[in-house]
Amino acid sequence: MDRTFKLFTGKTFLFHFILIIGAAAMVLPFLWMILTSLKTYAESIQVPPVLIPEDFQWGNYKEVFGLLPFFKFMYNTVIITVLRTAGQLFLCSLAAYAFARIEFPGRNILFLLALTVLMVPGQVFLLPQYMIMVKLGWLNSLQAVIVPGLFSAFGTFLLRQFFMGLPKELEEAARLDGCNHFQIYWKVMLPLAKPGLIALGIFTTLWSWNELMWPMIVNSSPESMTLSVGLSSLQGQYLTNYPILMAGSFLAILPMLILFIFLQKQFIEGIAVTGGK
Numbered sequence: 001m002d003r004t005f006k007l008f009t010g011k012t013f014l015f016h017f018i019l020i021i022g023a024a025a026m027v028l029p030f031l032w033m034i035l036t037s038l039k040t041y042a043e044s045i046q047v048p049p050v051l052i053p054e055d056f057q058w059g060n061y062k063e064v065f066g067l068l069p070f071f072k073f074m075y076n077t078v079i080i081t082v083l084r085t086a087g088q089l090f091l092c093s094l095a096a097y098a099f100a101r102i103e104f105p106g107r108n109i110l111f112l113l114a115l116t117v118l119m120v121p122g123q124v125f126l127l128p129q130y131m132i133m134v135k136l137g138w139l140n141s142l143q144a145v146i147v148p149g150l151f152s153a154f155g156t157f158l159l160r161q162f163f164m165g166l167p168k169e170l171e172e173a174a175r176l177d178g179c180n181h182f183q184i185y186w187k188v189m190l191p192l193a194k195p196g197l198i199a200l201g202i203f204t205t206l207w208s209w210n211e212l213m214w215p216m217i218v219n220s221s222p223e224s225m226t227l228s229v230g231l232s233s234l235q236g237q238y239l240t241n242y243p244i245l246m247a248g249s250f251l252a253i254l255p256m257l258i259l260f261i262f263l264q265k266q267f268i269e270g271i272a273v274t275g276g277k
Contacts, residue, residue, distance in 0.1 A: 037061070037246035044242040060247040067244065069222055070251065073230040078255075080145050080215075080226060081208040087150035088204045089197055095151075096159035097185045101171060111160070117153040126217060133218050140221040149208060155200045162196035163189055209256055227252045 036044055037060055039053040064070060098104075099111045129148050138144040166189060174184045190197075212228040219225055231252060234245045 033246045034250055037243055037250050039243050041241055041243060044246075057243060060243045061251065063244055064248045064251060067234065068230050068248065070227075070230070070248070072222070073225055073227045074255075076142060076224060077209060077226045077228075079142060080149075081205055083146050084149040084208045085201055085204045087146075088152050088155050089201060091151050092155035092200065093159050093190060093193065093197065094185070095156045097163050097181075097189055099156065100160045100163035101184075101189070102181060114153045114156060118157070123213075126214070129214075130217060138218070140219050140224050142224055144218040145211075145215050145224075145226070148214070149204075149211075152200075152204070155204070158200055159193060159196050162193045166192055205259075206256065 035052060038056040038058065039050065040055075040057055043050045043053055095114075099107060099114075133139055133144045138147075170188055170192070171184055174188045179187065210228060211226070212232065215226045216229045216232065219229065222230075231245065231248045234241070234248055
């Protein structure tokens, strides 16, 4: 008994030690960003590196607002993120329900074709999507960023797995009550797929908030830029003011950090259920 207890204690200690190392590896870059945002430029490039600044430069945050229309970029990013997330939750859940619950000719073939999108690098679609935006006259507009992100093959696959795991008896009972397919989807299946919807909402929100390449390609006007594109303009070709850049980066991730603090239970549940599926 004592030997088993010691072995278990040793394994537990090793497990927690590995978790602490992993947590430190993720937190330290974040702390370094905050500390760098409070340094002078000379301290930020000093070798060996300065960990804690001698005098906290709170003015770096004020300078960010002087160099960039920060609140305009924030507004654009919020609008794009909210509409993309809402669009994916609705459209992907519709497609997922059809693939999981409705029998129609070629269903499996169409689903496999949708999955092939996941096997192709996203950069392959940049040129065709850009040409479509040019033809529509949508360059330098928010819809140029929003519309291509309204649907996701990954989101369809994820929600399809949830719908396939729901009991068929619920669908049959709803059909006996006179519900059509949309009513079954909206009133019965969608509420039961809440964990999957939360997971997809988390992934879509983070992806939309942090996306850089596509918004940079289609938007060059400050009126329609996102935070990620605006912050990239702070990085010069020959000289980069790292404290200002880090201050802007911290302000950009602050909304996501606050969102996580208030919704961390939903974040963890959604990702955990996704892993279980």
